[in-house]
Every structure is written in C-alpha cells, then in structure tokens.
Amino acid sequence: MKAQPQLTTGSIARNALTLAAPLLASNAGAVVFQILDLSFLSRLGDEPMAAAIIVNQTIWQLLMMLMMGASFGTQSLIARAIGSGNQERANHTAGQALLMALCIATMVALAGTLATPELFALSGARSEFAEHGIPYLSILLLFNIGLVGGMIARGILVGSGDGRTPLIVSMVQFPITLFVEWLLIFGNAGFPKLGIRGVAIGLVTGQIISLAIYATVLARGWSNVTIRPRHIRPQPQIIVEIVRQSWPPALQMLGMVASTFAILRIMRDFAPAIQAAYSIGLRLGMIVPLISFPLVNACATLVGQAVGANKPERARATVSMMIRLHIAVMWPALLLLAVFRRELMATLTADPEVIAIGATYLLFFAASFSLVAIYFVLLRSLQGAGDFIVPMAISLSSTFFVTIPAAYLLSRTELAHLGIWTALLMHNIVTLVATGYWMSKGNWLRRASLV
Numbered sequence: 001m002k003a004q005p006q007l008t009t010g011s012i013a014r015n016a017l018t019l020a021a022p023l024l025a026s027n028a029g030a031v032v033f034q035i036l037d038l039s040f041l042s043r044l045g046d047e048p049m050a051a052a053i054i055v056n057q058t059i060w061q062l063l064m065m066l067m068m069g070a071s072f073g074t075q076s077l078i079a080r081a082i083g084s085g086n087q088e089r090a091n092h093t094a095g096q097a098l099l100m101a102l103c104i105a106t107m108v109a110l111a112g113t114l115a116t117p118e119l120f121a122l123s124g125a126r127s128e129f130a131e132h133g134i135p136y137l138s139i140l141l142l143f144n145i146g147l148v149g150g151m152i153a154r155g156i157l158v159g160s161g162d163g164r165t166p167l168i169v170s171m172v173q174f175p176i177t178l179f180v181e182w183l184l185i186f187g188n189a190g191f192p193k194l195g196i197r198g199v200a201i202g203l204v205t206g207q208i209i210s211l212a213i214y215a216t217v218l219a220r221g222w223s224n225v226t227i228r229p230r231h232i233r234p235q236p237q238i239i240v241e242i243v244r245q246s247w248p249p250a251l252q253m254l255g256m257v258a259s260t261f262a263i264l265r266i267m268r269d270f271a272p273a274i275q276a277a278y279s280i281g282l283r284l285g286m287i288v289p290l291i292s293f294p295l296v297n298a299c300a301t302l303v304g305q306a307v308g309a310n311k312p313e314r315a316r317a318t319v320s321m322m323i324r325l326h327i328a329v330m331w332p333a334l335l336l337l338a339v340f341r342r343e344l345m346a347t348l349t350a351d352p353e354v355i356a357i358g359a360t361y362l363l364f365f366a367a368s369f370s371l372v373a374i375y376f377v378l379l380r381s382l383q384g385a386g387d388f389i390v391p392m393a394i395s396l397s398s399t400f401f402v403t404i405p406a407a408y409l410l411s412r413t414e415l416a417h418l419g420i421w422t423a424l425l426m427h428n429i430v431t432l433v434a435t436g437y438w439m440s441k442g443n444w445l446r447r448a449s450l451v
Helices: 012-042 046-057 059-083 087-121 127-142 145-160 164-186 196-220 236-269 272-285 287-308 312-339 341-346 352-384 389-411 417-441 443-448
Strands: none
Touching: 012 046, 012 164, 012 196, 012 272, 012 287, 012 312, 046 059, 046 127, 046 196, 046 272, 059 087, 059 127, 059 145, 059 236, 059 287, 059 352, 087 127, 087 145, 087 196, 087 236, 127 196, 145 164, 145 196, 145 287, 164 196, 236 272, 236 389, 236 417, 272 287, 272 341, 272 352, 287 312, 287 352, 312 341, 312 352, 312 443, 341 352, 352 389, 352 417, 389 417, 417 443
C-alpha cells in the first residue's frame, strides 16, 4: 500500500516528524549497529581496527560521499516532481538514477579489482596497516553495488516522502550484517575464521540485501514512486539533469573526504597513538550524524516539495522550524558525547594514551557539531530547493583555504594535534556564517522558482 503524505499542506512540524521519525528510528538502529560492529573490530586488535576505520573514513568514505551527493541531487529532483504533481517525471528520474548507479558500481568494482593496493596507499594509513586494510578494501569495492544502489534508492524514497521503507530495510539489514560478521570474523557455527575479511563480507551482504528490498518496493509500486521497464531505458536528458544536480553536492562531499585525507597525512609523523585516537574518534563521531541526517533529509524533502508546489513562504517557514527542532535534538546529544567521551573511548581501546587523546578530540568534535547542527539544516534546505553551486563553493573554499592550511600550520606549533582539532572548528564556523549569509539574501528561493 502506498504512503501518500501531504507534505505541501498542513502542519510543517507534523509533516517533518512524520517523515523524520522512521528515518530517526532507522538511524537509531544504525547507532546500535555501529557500536556492535566496533566491538567486533576491537576484538581483532588495534591494528586491524585502525586499518578498517581508516579505510571506512577515506577510500570507502570517498565512494559514500560521491553517492551521497548523487542521492541528494536525486532526492531534490524527486521531491520537486512530487510537489508539482508530476508523478511520471518522478518515476523516470528514479529509473535513470538507478541506471546511473549501476554504471558507477561497475566502474568502482573494476577499479577495486585492478588497483586495491594503490587505492589503500592513498588513504595515508601507516604501512603496517596494509596487511589488514587491503583485503578489507578489496571486498568492499568488488561488491559495492549494495552501497551505491542502496543510497540512490533511499534518496528516491525519501524525496518522495516515504521514510517507512528505509526503516524496514534497516531492520533487516543490520541484524543480517552483524550475524554474518559474527559467523565469519570469529569462525562461529563451523564457518571459517576470516578475521577482518569477515567484517567486509558481513557489510556487503547486508548492503546487497537492502538493495534487493528497495528494488522490490520500487518495482512493485509499494511506495510513492514506481519504476517500470520503460523508466530504466536510457534517457540522456534526464541523466544529464541528475548529474547537473548531483555533481555540486558530490564534489562538496568529496571535499570533506579530502580534508580527512589531508589530516591523516599531516598526522603521519605523529605518534601512532594520535592516529589511532583520531581514527577511533572519527568512527564514534559518525554516530552523531546518524541522528542529524534524518532531520535534515526530511527538511530537504519538505523544502523541495514546497518549491515544486510554488510555495516559497512555506519553504522559508520550514527552514526556521527545522533549525529549532534540530537544535533541540542535537545539542543534548552532543552534551552527552562531551560528558561521557572518556567512557566511550574506553569501550574501544585499553590504551590510556589513546583514550586521553581521543577524549580531547571528541570534546572538540562536540563543539564543532553544535555549529554543524545548524549548518546542515541550511545546507540541505538550499539543496532541496535546487541551489547547489554556492553551498558547494562555500564548503570547498573553507576546506582548501582555511581547514587544510590551518591544520598544517597549527600542527607544526606547540599545539601539535590540538592545532588540527582547532582547524576543524574554524572550518565549521566559517561555513556556518557564510551559508547563513547566503540564505538570508533569499536568492535560493528566487532561483528555485525558475526550476
């Protein structure tokens, strides 16, 4: 049965919570999954755990950010098509987006087959991590179709106003992933003991199953978008439009990964405990966006559908309401992260030096994300309305002209690694102020009215 929420009429707060609630529940499951997955990794030892985390935060994150940008562009187009009442346009856009995802996955698998060691070397990880990181990365890249296709499918459904299907998918995906990891990491129930390879196999198994569920929902017409064979026949004009909407957020996301790459390289000459603490802190820090993203993705859909329905005042009111809601949810979560940062680090490592350094990083992270909580609402609102170029330019300028130079220079002072954390905080201040100024000018709504 199709879900048909009226997102362009009625209470904005109710619509936001209706869409965000299942996404929040889905990501709450992802938080539990992250914790359990990390506990499995920690039992393999510090080097395998650090290798997997660095791969996840660099090479694999590179692909994830690329697909997140494509997902944002697709979500925006779907939301505006639904808001304008053009169902067939939404269906065609969905079909072409999945066709594009298949092409990307094929190229990534080929690259992973031919050049995994070279790709791992790009991560900036210490050379002793290679024996663990290369086989882990190889499996992820070869079977990347689950990640690539699943992210696009999720963007399609969220853009159409369906938050329930992603929740159902996560309820299936996470337990299966953990069960396969439990079997293969440790050799339980008579299965071979594969160590870090078992982690990778578990991850790709869950992702491929999730893609199969999404494909079934879209093909059977069980949601607000239905994909028929005619919708996946190549239509260059729609693919060009998807690419046009997707490359700015994809490039913006890649800029974030470039920042992580650069920081890891800056830290290569630091003590191993610093890189280990940063890699663990990064993984723990990813729990916070799992709470944030459902809210801001709901915001993007609400703004996009309001723009498609030619209701600019509703779009503006949505932004204001979502900022208040996001602060109310995120700031208490960040306070808990700051207060219990040592305890969180201690769950993943027994090294007191790593715990101390990681706890300091998490304190800086909590301060930074208190600003990002507002920035994400502004960013996704602009993207939902179809305004991608200026937000991209702001983010990339801050990354390459503020964050990376400041991290390099400050790390060479007495601050050392604290200089890097300071540079990340500076980045978030700059992007928030600049993006807020751009939104206040109102150009995003004037541009959106021409779409």
